[in-house]
Amino acid sequence: MQPRSLEQLLRQLQQDPRWQQDRTLRQIQQRWSGLVGPAIAAQAEPVAIQRQTLQVAVSSGAWAQTLSFERLRLLQRLRQELKIKPQEIKDIRFSTAYRDRRTVTAPLESDRQQQSWQAHPCRLGETLNPAIASDPLQRRRDLSRRLPRCPRCGIPTPPGELQRWRCCALCIRQQWSSPTG
Incomplete structure (x- = not known):
């Protein structure tokens, strides 16, 4: 038996379906952010x-469900942009079961997301008394007392809602759903 050249071995290896899958996966991983956007x-x-x-x-079940609704669009985009043949990838599955193999961040873990949440208009800048913070019912009562009131119905309303709609979410929903809206 005559030894094969390195070029022949590499050509044979590239024809192996498992090698093709690995190459396709690496190609998808390299271009993933550009294909789906930085948020996803x-x-x-x-x-x-x-x-x-x-x-x-995915980082959560909510992301798995949301992306499942978009899977056909994402699959079509993968095929178009990366020239992937339909027989190479027939479907996409999103799951939290692969978390141990991933490096994605959990929701609100990135600094930018955390800062954005802290700066959201509905958040109150004051800190709670530790005794109140441990009792959920007392905490809710304390927050309700400090929130401004909706001018239409008088219920405690997050400042962001008042700033955006000049009333609470319940009142604006009622206004939008009324026939005269």
Whole structure:
């Protein structure tokens, strides 16, 4: 038996379906953020191709469900932009079960998201008394006392809602759903 050249071995290896899948997965991982956008890329990461299905790790069940609704659009985009053949990847599955194999961040863990949440208009800048903070019912009462009132119905309303709609969410919903709206 005559030894094969390195070029022949590499050509044979590249023809192997498993090698093709690995190459396709690496190609998807490299371009993932550009394909789905930075917001989705922060919460979801492709981790494997199994049985012609791209397995994507997500940070939460809510992300899995949301992205499942978009899976056909994402699959079409993958095929178009990366020139992936339909027989290579037939579907996409989003799951939290792959979290141990991923590096995506959990919701609100990034500094930018945390700062954004702290700066949201509905948040109160004051800190709570530790004794009140431990009792959920007392905490809710304390927050209700400090919130401004809706001018229409008089219930405690987050400042962000008043700033945005000049009334609480319940009143604006009622206004929008009324026939004269």
